[in-house]
Structures are given as structure tokens and as C-alpha cells.
Amino acid sequence: MRRQAKLIVVVAFAGFASIYLVAGSPLAPAVFGVQVVFAGRRSWWLVALQAALAYASVLVYGSSVGILGFVGGALLLTPLWPLALAVVASAALLGPADPVISMVLVSLVVYGLTRMIDRIEEVNAARLSLAVTAAAEERLRIAAELSAGLGGALATIADGARTGTPDVETARRSLAEARAAAAGYRAMSLAPEITTAKAMLTAAGVTVNVRVGHGEPLGPAGALLAAVLREAVTEIVRRRTATTCLIETLTEGDTVRLRVSNDGARTAGDENLGDLPAQVEAAGGTLTVELAGDASMTVEAVLPTTRPPARPARDSALSTALLAAVLVGFSVKALLMVGSLWPAALLAVIVFMQLRSVEGRHPVALSIMAVLTFAPIPLFGQAWLGVAGFLAGPILLAFSWPVALPLVAGIVAVVAAAGVLLGMPVPLTVNYAISTLVTGVVVYGLLRLAQLARELRESRDSLARAAVVEERLRAARDLHDLLGHTLAAILLKCELARRLDAERARKELDDVLTMTERAMEDLRTVSGERGELSLAAEAESARSLLAAAGIEVELDLGHGRLGSEVDTTLGIVLREAVTNVLRHSSAGRCTITTSARDGTVRLVVRNDGVRATLGRRGSAGIGNLTTRLAALDGRLDVRREHDWFELAATVPTQAWVPA
Structure with a gap:
């Protein structure tokens, strides 16, 4: 993903440089190279070198002052960003208004693309640390829960053993709490319950088909759906009449659906789900049982999912703001070339269509933009040819590469043909054709980088949630396998001691003391300490x-x-x-x-x-x-x-x- 993002930026920078190279600046490739290096390594000497190359290109080779946009963009990325205003002022002194606007737009694009790369690097670097932090926080929470409950109970049992009083009730309650906690931690994720259900049904001779369409973790919804699945499967095994069973989960918007179907039903009242319907209803969901004519029964539960609070879409906001600035800047350039304000309405529609469909390109929007791109060319001539670049960008986003590339090539060809028909000089026609492609790449880059940053952030959050689920499952395993065993042994010894004479009971209570010490060690292991x-x-x-x-x-x-x-x-x-x-x-x-x-x-x-x-x-x-x-x-x-x-x-x- 990071390589893809860097490739997009390099292509966009190379596109800008190619425009000035075609226009007659031999230093354009050097300016481009320095910019690529600067994007990964921010050094003052690189800014100084780039400024020397860019100004030499303007003063010595007569290049457009637009090439100074590389310098302005680099300065915007440094603490001395106000110096970018000085570059704009120098461009205004050295060239006419149209190239100065281009210089400002290049500066904004260079700044925006580089900042998006920085954002992607930051999010990627935070992925592992966020997952580790999330797991550590969950471990501390589990430790606090267990220490407050089971830790105090073990101390009470040990005190009773020292005084010769076997505390059977506390031992029994502690064992029940440990099992309930293990089931609770495990049930927060539905996936392990599905695995267990499949194993139980297979052992009972039932052919199982599992279709998983939900994401983990589900939080409280996962615990409740796991309970529904457990009860439904228990009923299937208890009845011993089913031969096939389908377990299916599906996420639909903000809800998750669990469906358990089997062919072993007998009557409409053959299910026993206890108070689960009431629990599901209290959680804002529905639980239904349907009996079909072919004696198949379906238990279906639908619950709202618990989603983390939405994060501010800083990446999309930055890319949208920069795209708006580029669109407005180009519109101003076009109006200056036309020499009239009335085409502003058409340009406003194009800008609106671009910004409205930032999160997805639709056929209607593309059709309208295509008409507004080509239809006014006979009326406005050369001034309108640049609009084609803003059609190429959405097409690159909307279609796969095998489809998009021929379409963009067609747009560039139409611009070149229009230039020939309008009698424009060949260098100028080539410049417009290249500019169309570069503009499309820039539009694509701004929006695609925002998408990549968002996808990476979602991947980071998913990794953190997966780490939390894994920590819960680890705690559940250790509770069941370590502490559960020890507490069961303590309960057995306490019950035995209560039935024996004082001398024999003392020996059993000594074992209880030893076991409570081991249980405390197990509790520390469950809490995340290595044992x-x-x-x-x-x-x-x-x-x-x-x-x-x-x-x-x-x-x-x-x-x-x-x-x-x-x-x-x-x-x-x-x-x-x-x-x-x-x-x-x-x-x-x-x-x-x-x-x-x-x-x-x-x-x-x-x-x-x-x-x-x-x-x-x-x-x-x-x-x-x-x-x-x-x-x-x-x-x-x-x-x-x-x-x-x-x-x-x-x-x-x-x-x-x-x-």
C-alpha cells in the first residue's frame, strides 16, 4: 500500500516535470529528482538546491514561473512555510498571471501529495503499536476484574483453610465465576463458538455447512449471538433427529445476522431458547424461530453491531480541500483566457460534480462531466481544452485499469485532435495533451491517496480489534485450563475436608493452602504474566x-x-x-x-x-x-x-x- 502511494506521487511529480521539459526547460528533470528525494528526506540543502535549479530554469532558460511551484510546495512542508509567499511574489514579478496561478496550484498539489504520503507512513507506523497498546489495555482490564473477584475469594479460602474451616461455598462460587468469566471472554467473539458448534454437531453425526460473513470482534452482540448459537446447537444435539445443519452469519449495514437451520424439527414448539428472545429484544434485536413444511427449522437472530466512535476524516478533508483549490484555480485560469465571466456557470457545475462524487464516481456524474468537457470546445476553443484533465481523473478512479487507461488515452487523443483542428502550434498542442494526462493523475492521486490512508487506518483499527479478541481468547483459555482446574481441585478438597474427621481434614486443608498459592500464580498467568x-x-x-x-x-x-x-x-x-x-x-x-x-x-x-x-x-x-x-x-x-x-x-x- 505504501509503495502504491509513493508510486502515485512520483508519477504526479514526473508529470509536472514533463510539462516544463517539453516547454524547453532542461533543468526540469533535476527539479523533479530533488522533489522526490525531498519527499522522503526533509533537508534544508535540498530546498536550497531545488530553489537554485528552479530559478535558473526561469531566468536562464526562460521557463514558465509555474516550475517555482516545486519550491513553494517544499517550503510549505517546512517550519519556514511563510517563505512560500515570497516565492509567489517573485513569480508574480517574473511572469504573467496565468503561470503564477499555475505556480500556486503546483505548490498546493506538491504539498498535498507529500502530506498524504506522510499521513500514510504515520498510520502504518502506528499499526503495530496500536495493536500492542490495545492488547495491553485489555490485559490490564481483565487483570483488574479477576483480581477484584477471584483474588479476594482465594484469599478468603486460604484464611478458612488456616483456621481449619473449609470454605466450600466460596470455592464453589469462585469456580462458577471463573467458568462464567471464561465463557464471557470467549463469547465476545463469535468465531470460536462457531468452531465449537461445528465440532459438537460433527461428533453427533450431523453434516455441518458454515458460512461466515461477519467481522470480528462483535462486542456484546457477539456474546449474545454466541449464546443463541450455543442454545440452538444444544437443542439440535439433544433431539438427535437432524442430519444437516447450516450456520450462517451476515453483516448488513449496522446489524449482524445469525441463522441456524436444521432438518430435524418435529413441531413448532420443539425449540427451547429460554429467556434469549427477551435478551435479544432488550439489546435492540430480534430472535425468530421458523418451521418450514419440510420439517426444517431456522433460528434467526439479528442484532445491532457495536462500532467504535467515528474518527475525523482528516485525510479526505485535506484531499477534498486541495482538489477544490485546484479546481477553482483552474477555473480562474480558464475565465482569464476566455475573457468573460458567463462560462463560470459551466465551470461551477464541473466543480460541483467533482466534489460531490469524491467518495465514488457515478455514471450520471461522469456523463454530465463528459458533456461539459467536450461540448463547449467549439465555443471557447483553446481555453476549454484544459477541462479534459478533470474528466480523466474520475475515470481513473471509477474503472479498472484495463478499462480506464484506454478511456484516458481517448480523452488525450481528443484534446490533441481538437488542438490540431483549432490551428494551435504543435508544441502547444502537445503541452495541452500532456497537461490533460497530468491533471487526471493529480486528481486521481489526491483522492486515491485519501482512500489508501483511510484503508490503512481501517486496517490498523482492525488489527487492534483483533489483538483485543486474541487477548480475550487467551484469558478465556487460561481461565478454563489453568485456574478452572485448580479451583475445581480446591472445591473437591474443601468438600472432602468437611466430611472427614479433624486429623484427616487437616491434611486436606494443607493441600487447599498449597492449591490456593498455585491458584494465585495461575491468576497472575491469566492476567498476562508469563507462567x-x-x-x-x-x-x-x-x-x-x-x-x-x-x-x-x-x-x-x-x-x-x-x-x-x-x-x-x-x-x-x-x-x-x-x-x-x-x-x-x-x-x-x-x-x-x-x-x-x-x-x-x-x-x-x-x-x-x-x-x-x-x-x-x-x-x-x-x-x-x-x-x-x-x-x-x-x-x-x-x-x-x-x-x-x-x-x-x-x-x-x-x-x-x-x-
């Missing part, structure tokens, strides 16, 4: 926790020494696997084995007592683990065999990790 786990330590902790739950544990560790990233990731995988054993099974036996071979390490957790549930494969935990392992070029495999469930994680021992 490392040990697979061996997690395996010992898993054995203790499973044994406390009455599960026979077989532990066989043969993985050896691992890198910190691999060790931490497999530790997290083991935590989630143990949590699943406790939550999703009535296991009586569990085996945990690790092995290292051929540059890969493999962790396998296998347990019996699997319940008849369909949600496990598509759960958030499994999705989180898949994402973590994929980042290390690893994989996760799950397998069910009768009442046994096996989770296996394989990852290279020296995994490449992006910085």
Missing part, C-alpha cells in the same frame, strides 16, 4: 487429586527433560484431562503415561467410567488444548472405546515457537 508449569509436578498433583476422589491411578513418566514451552503446554493438557476425568466420568481407574521417541513427546491419559455424553469432543477445553498444541506444531487425539476414554497429546520435544 511455567512442570509436567512431572502436574502429574504428581494429578495423582494426589485423583486419589483423593477415590480413583485408582497408574503413573508412568518417561518423557525426560523438556523445553519450557513444551513442558508448560503438556502440563496444561494434563490439568484439563484430569478435570475431564472428574467432571465427565465416574472413573474408577486412570492411567497417565508419557514417553519420548524420535524427537517427539507423547502424553496419554486414559480412564474408564465414561458417561453417555456428546458434549465432550466439542467442549471449550478440548478446543483450547487443540489450539495450544497446534501453536507448537503438535496435535491432540481423543478416542472412546466402550466405557474407556483416551486423550493423547503429541508434540515435538524441540518445538518451534513464534516470538
Whole structure:
């Protein structure tokens, strides 16, 4: 994008220089070269050199004073911009009014194009820093939320453990809050929920077709749409009658639409969306359920999107103002050549059409401008030939290059032919033809650079929003995989301690104290502080926790020494696997084995007592683990065999990790 912007500016500057070169100034290419260098490197000696070359071109070679516009434009870009007025005054002393107007217009265009390049460079340079800042702000916000809630709850649980009082209620509430927070952070983006829904439906034997047409993040609308999708998919899985399902999202103006269709409906009242219709209505949207004659059901939710406050369109304002100045300046030149004011009405229409369609060129506007460009030539002659350049610019913007270039070539050819028919000298005819092309490039450049700056700014904002979404998803993963596991273990220990005698309860409460310390470390990790786990330590902790739950544990560790990233990731995988054993099974036996071979390490957790549930494969935990392992070029495999469930994680021992 930056290369395209610079190319536009170089072409425009070269066009100006070519006009003066054709007019007989051999120094025009040198003035052009200095201007190109100055656009990227602002030095006083370049301004001085350019001034010497431009004035030499005027005084020695008799060039038009319009070439001094390069000097005036360069000065406008420096703190000593008032000196540009002195250049205008010198041009007025050296030449007639028409070239002086051209000099002013060239100065404005040089200033405008260079400032647009500067703006594009500034926006591009701010892209990464803005994304980093946005992620850091989101991390601080999440840390403040979690510290105020879960941090205080962990302190309360630890105090109860020290005094011999297991605080079961606080532990249960903390676990529920952590799960709710993880779901909330995750649901702010609809994309992960779509992935999970697809996995759940596929596991249930439903053929899924997903069409994503929305942009992330959606903010509160994303959370609510994720809830609608979750409930709709849960109903499809619960009924077990669907064979196909379509999940579709679409952005329409300021609204986003979610549509979930399946072929397994039975009756019009077969849906169960709870209070979601009321929530959607309260958010300014609609939630409808339709049953078709072919027993297909469609759940459709439409919600307004939350958009960031509009930024001032400084880039468009600058380009529009400069274009207006160029149009008015040219109109004044044309009126001076005609020697009458009555054509001003036609010129006013052209100016109006140009400015009105700055954000997009329409066939009607182009047609009107084409008529006003060529029809008055027989009446006004040479004075009207310059108008053609203001038709070439919109055409370059309106059409693709294969279409626009032949059209612009045709306009230039018409100007040249008109010059011949009007009996103009050949050099003057060539000058008008080149000027038509240059004017078109300048108009195109002013508006296209504004578009590029706007596109780059939108790209920067999208990158920042994506960084915020990624930070929320990271926090959700860590909440679920790290803190969720530890809080579940704390709750189990607290409940166990409450049922045991004082001596045995004391041992369990000592474990609670140890776990609350680990939970505080996990909380800091969730808040963005880097934390490392040990697979061996997690395996010992898993054995203790499973044994406390009455599960026979077989532990066989043969993985050896691992890198910190691999060790931490497999530790997290083991935590989630143990949590699943406790939550999703009535296991009586569990085996945990690790092995290292051929540059890969493999962790396998296998347990019996699997319940008849369909949600496990598509759960958030499994999705989180898949994402973590994929980042290390690893994989996760799950397998069910009768009442046994096996989770296996394989990852290279020296995994490449992006910085």
C-alpha cells in the first residue's frame, strides 16, 4: 500500500516535470529528482538546491514561473512555510498571471501529495503499536476484574483453610465465576463458538455447512449471538433427529445476522431458547424461530453491531480541500483566457460534480462531466481544452485499469485532435495533451491517496480489534485450563475436608493452602504474566487429586527433560484431562503415561467410567488444548472405546515457537 502511494506521487511529480521539459526547460528533470528525494528526506540543502535549479530554469532558460511551484510546495512542508509567499511574489514579478496561478496550484498539489504520503507512513507506523497498546489495555482490564473477584475469594479460602474451616461455598462460587468469566471472554467473539458448534454437531453425526460473513470482534452482540448459537446447537444435539445443519452469519449495514437451520424439527414448539428472545429484544434485536413444511427449522437472530466512535476524516478533508483549490484555480485560469465571466456557470457545475462524487464516481456524474468537457470546445476553443484533465481523473478512479487507461488515452487523443483542428502550434498542442494526462493523475492521486490512508487506518483499527479478541481468547483459555482446574481441585478438597474427621481434614486443608498459592500464580498467568508449569509436578498433583476422589491411578513418566514451552503446554493438557476425568466420568481407574521417541513427546491419559455424553469432543477445553498444541506444531487425539476414554497429546520435544 505504501509503495502504491509513493508510486502515485512520483508519477504526479514526473508529470509536472514533463510539462516544463517539453516547454524547453532542461533543468526540469533535476527539479523533479530533488522533489522526490525531498519527499522522503526533509533537508534544508535540498530546498536550497531545488530553489537554485528552479530559478535558473526561469531566468536562464526562460521557463514558465509555474516550475517555482516545486519550491513553494517544499517550503510549505517546512517550519519556514511563510517563505512560500515570497516565492509567489517573485513569480508574480517574473511572469504573467496565468503561470503564477499555475505556480500556486503546483505548490498546493506538491504539498498535498507529500502530506498524504506522510499521513500514510504515520498510520502504518502506528499499526503495530496500536495493536500492542490495545492488547495491553485489555490485559490490564481483565487483570483488574479477576483480581477484584477471584483474588479476594482465594484469599478468603486460604484464611478458612488456616483456621481449619473449609470454605466450600466460596470455592464453589469462585469456580462458577471463573467458568462464567471464561465463557464471557470467549463469547465476545463469535468465531470460536462457531468452531465449537461445528465440532459438537460433527461428533453427533450431523453434516455441518458454515458460512461466515461477519467481522470480528462483535462486542456484546457477539456474546449474545454466541449464546443463541450455543442454545440452538444444544437443542439440535439433544433431539438427535437432524442430519444437516447450516450456520450462517451476515453483516448488513449496522446489524449482524445469525441463522441456524436444521432438518430435524418435529413441531413448532420443539425449540427451547429460554429467556434469549427477551435478551435479544432488550439489546435492540430480534430472535425468530421458523418451521418450514419440510420439517426444517431456522433460528434467526439479528442484532445491532457495536462500532467504535467515528474518527475525523482528516485525510479526505485535506484531499477534498486541495482538489477544490485546484479546481477553482483552474477555473480562474480558464475565465482569464476566455475573457468573460458567463462560462463560470459551466465551470461551477464541473466543480460541483467533482466534489460531490469524491467518495465514488457515478455514471450520471461522469456523463454530465463528459458533456461539459467536450461540448463547449467549439465555443471557447483553446481555453476549454484544459477541462479534459478533470474528466480523466474520475475515470481513473471509477474503472479498472484495463478499462480506464484506454478511456484516458481517448480523452488525450481528443484534446490533441481538437488542438490540431483549432490551428494551435504543435508544441502547444502537445503541452495541452500532456497537461490533460497530468491533471487526471493529480486528481486521481489526491483522492486515491485519501482512500489508501483511510484503508490503512481501517486496517490498523482492525488489527487492534483483533489483538483485543486474541487477548480475550487467551484469558478465556487460561481461565478454563489453568485456574478452572485448580479451583475445581480446591472445591473437591474443601468438600472432602468437611466430611472427614479433624486429623484427616487437616491434611486436606494443607493441600487447599498449597492449591490456593498455585491458584494465585495461575491468576497472575491469566492476567498476562508469563507462567511455567512442570509436567512431572502436574502429574504428581494429578495423582494426589485423583486419589483423593477415590480413583485408582497408574503413573508412568518417561518423557525426560523438556523445553519450557513444551513442558508448560503438556502440563496444561494434563490439568484439563484430569478435570475431564472428574467432571465427565465416574472413573474408577486412570492411567497417565508419557514417553519420548524420535524427537517427539507423547502424553496419554486414559480412564474408564465414561458417561453417555456428546458434549465432550466439542467442549471449550478440548478446543483450547487443540489450539495450544497446534501453536507448537503438535496435535491432540481423543478416542472412546466402550466405557474407556483416551486423550493423547503429541508434540515435538524441540518445538518451534513464534516470538
